Amino acid sequence: MVTLELDRVEARYGRKIIYTDATTPAISGGHLTALIGPNAAGKSTLFRRIAGQLAGSGQVRITGADRDDLRYMPQDTAISAALSVYEAVILALKQGRSGWRLSAGELAAVDAILTRLKITALAERQLAELSGGQRQLISIAQTLVSRPRLVLMDEPTSALDLYRQYEVLELLRSYAAETGAVVVLALHDLNQVMRSCTTTIAVAEGRVVAVGPTLEVLSPALIRRLYAIESRVETCSRGCPMMIVDGALEQGT
Amino acid sequence: MSSPTETAPIKTAPTKTAPPDTAAHPYRRLVARRITLVLGLSLLLCLSIAVDVSLGPARYALRDVAATLIWPEAADLQMRVVVWDIRLPMALMAVTVGGCLSLAGAQMQTILANPLASPFTLGLSAAASFGAALAMVLGVALFPAALALMVPINAFVMAMLAALLIFALSSMRGVTVETIVLLGIALVFTFNAALALLQYFASEQALAAVVFWTMGSLTKASWDKVAVTAAILVVCTPLFARRAWALTAIRLGEARASAMGVPVRRLRLETLVLVSVLAAIPVSFVGTIGFIGIVGPHIARLLLGEDQRFFLPGAILSGALILSATSVLSKAILPGAVLPIGIITALVGVPFFATLIFTHGRRSW
Numbered sequence A: 001m002v003t004l005e006l007d008r009v010e011a012r013y014g015r016k017i018i019y020t021d022a023t024t025p026a027i028s029g030g031h032l033t034a035l036i037g038p039n040a041a042g043k044s045t046l047f048r049r050i051a052g053q054l055a056g057s058g059q060v061r062i063t064g065a066d067r068d069d070l071r072y073m074p075q076d077t078a079i080s081a082a083l084s085v086y087e088a089v090i091l092a093l094k095q096g097r098s099g100w101r102l103s104a105g106e107l108a109a110v111d112a113i114l115t116r117l118k119i120t121a122l123a124e125r126q127l128a129e130l131s132g133g134q135r136q137l138i139s140i141a142q143t144l145v146s147r148p149r150l151v152l153m154d155e156p157t158s159a160l161d162l163y164r165q166y167e168v169l170e171l172l173r174s175y176a177a178e179t180g181a182v183v184v185l186a187l188h189d190l191n192q193v194m195r196s197c198t199t200t201i202a203v204a205e206g207r208v209v210a211v212g213p214t215l216e217v218l219s220p221a222l223i224r225r226l227y228a229i230e231s232r233v234e235t236c237s238r239g240c241p242m243m244i245v246d247g248a249l250e251q252g253t
Numbered sequence B: 001m002s003s004p005t006e007t008a009p010i011k012t013a014p015t016k017t018a019p020p021d022t023a024a025h026p027y028r029r030l031v032a033r034r035i036t037l038v039l040g041l042s043l044l045l046c047l048s049i050a051v052d053v054s055l056g057p058a059r060y061a062l063r064d065v066a067a068t069l070i071w072p073e074a075a076d077l078q079m080r081v082v083v084w085d086i087r088l089p090m091a092l093m094a095v096t097v098g099g100c101l102s103l104a105g106a107q108m109q110t111i112l113a114n115p116l117a118s119p120f121t122l123g124l125s126a127a128a129s130f131g132a133a134l135a136m137v138l139g140v141a142l143f144p145a146a147l148a149l150m151v152p153i154n155a156f157v158m159a160m161l162a163a164l165l166i167f168a169l170s171s172m173r174g175v176t177v178e179t180i181v182l183l184g185i186a187l188v189f190t191f192n193a194a195l196a197l198l199q200y201f202a203s204e205q206a207l208a209a210v211v212f213w214t215m216g217s218l219t220k221a222s223w224d225k226v227a228v229t230a231a232i233l234v235v236c237t238p239l240f241a242r243r244a245w246a247l248t249a250i251r252l253g254e255a256r257a258s259a260m261g262v263p264v265r266r267l268r269l270e271t272l273v274l275v276s277v278l279a280a281i282p283v284s285f286v287g288t289i290g291f292i293g294i295v296g297p298h299i300a301r302l303l304l305g306e307d308q309r310f311f312l313p314g315a316i317l318s319g320a321l322i323l324s325a326t327s328v329l330s331k332a333i334l335p336g337a338v339l340p341i342g343i344i345t346a347l348v349g350v351p352f353f354a355t356l357i358f359t360h361g362r363r364s365w
Helices: A043-050 A085-094 A104-116 A132-144 A162-179 A190-196 A220-227 B004-011 B026-054 B062-070 B077-112 B124-138 B147-171 B177-201 B204-215 B223-242 B244-250 B254-259 B264-286 B292-304 B308-332 B341-360
Strands: A003-007 A009-013 A016-022 A032-036 A059-063 A070-073 A150-154 A182-186 A197-204 A207-213 A229-235 A241-248
Touching: A003 A182, A009 A043, A016 A043, A016 A207, A032 A043, A032 A162, A032 A190, A043 A070, A043 A150, A043 A182, A070 A132, A070 B254, A085 A104, A085 A132, A085 B026, A085 B244, A104 A132, A104 B026, A132 A150, A132 A162, A150 A162, A162 A182, A162 A190, A190 A197, A190 A241, A197 A220, A207 A220, A220 A229, B026 B062, B026 B077, B026 B292, B026 B308, B062 B077, B077 B177, B077 B223, B077 B244, B077 B264, B077 B292, B077 B308, B124 B147, B124 B177, B124 B204, B124 B264, B147 B177, B147 B264, B177 B204, B204 B341, B223 B244, B223 B264, B223 B308, B244 B254, B244 B264, B244 B308, B254 B264, B292 B308, B292 B341, B308 B341
Parallel strands: A032 A182, A032 A197, A070 A150, A150 A182
Antiparallel strands: A003 A059, A009 A016, A197 A207, A229 A241
């Protein structure tokens, strides 16, 4: 089983310190973990620090996997490269590998992830022709094609329709379960978080403010503190917890 | 939270995949098509070289030229001298210079994420022109030890200085690719102004020499120069080839490439060094041929896409082909005269490029 633990992690852009003291207990793999927080809370920064793209003191401890097993999916951006979807996924698989030739196993891995995301029909399409949602599915395929054991995804469902959001979260859940991978998702939809993620890390202003089982972390008090929103969690008629928003607080309240 | 019954259908999905290790796999077919295109470009290039060598003030039949090339000892002396010492160096110079400039443009466009980036637009050609003019107008040698090669050495030194300036700026923290492109444009204007100033004070003879140099010409080609430009190409190409996957990933954007583990900053700086040498040396030998560095890569991109395994040879071949075809035309338009190649390059390249854009029905960037 893979675990991820942050010990007084600091992240900095040049001299500017973004995180000062991010600490979490060991987060175990096999299920989904959510990273929540308001805009500009430092979710992407924390991901980039864990992925080794930003410097800083403190320790990111990974057990059960090495750093090469980590894949980070940044937020979606437009692409102008003259590459097909299939080539883009191959590209992700071949990074850090030598040789120009593709083995049958490598092609099988690309085929498998496209099939699993139900996007084989897009394989020969050019990246520049894709919609935002399709691009996001390609990014997910690129992230998972090498079957990493530590996955960090920045808003992986932000451009997807309701059906695809559900499918992708279910796929990620089953991926984590079958590989034992630590899969951390930065998400804004807290009902998605409650439905899919076992553990939640909450961040605000460059600090980790809460870590633990999702239903314990997502208390009305924390939601008020993070988002200035009055909310309550109620159980629906089928027994699922749902977050209901009652209204916004005046900023600064 | 994740019960086994919920996840079961998705777990079984990968087993439906067809076996991919056959030649019928769509990706294998795509690769085969691209290899065919690269071979086709190579064949066209060989044809173009052959026609280029057969053309000139003295008209020889293609068959005789081929015979002279294959059995030089059997050919008569005049033909051997014309083919081997005059025409072949010029024809091969077109190939190596076209290949170098196109490859330089291709990798500049790749690392700077800008379709207009080229040795021309980043000020390297303008800097080289200024360096050459310094020698021709003021007789200033930037490397006094080799006075005979004053013009090409001045051009090379100035182009490398411009490249160093761009490199130094790129190494600074927080500098974006847009800033680098803007600095390049500023360099173009600066060196063009400095060149205009030199021309204003130049004697009539020196002015004519500067103008002729800036038009670009292959007439001063020699086996030594062919060897030097070919050597740069031979050294740089494998260095790019080794980084093919990483260079292709850069075109997905800095964030995605970094997330894939590509050391974007380091790769950008390494590429900039190679590209500077690739651009500066040919320009210092043949003058300003600006068009190849932009259009060569775009033609390769339209034909072969941006997977560097095909884009890299494609860019070299298309640049070499355009300049070789241009060399043919520069001799064919006015029989008995050789027009400066820099002028003809755009006249050949633009219609071909426009045809590709409009017939391909695909975005060119």
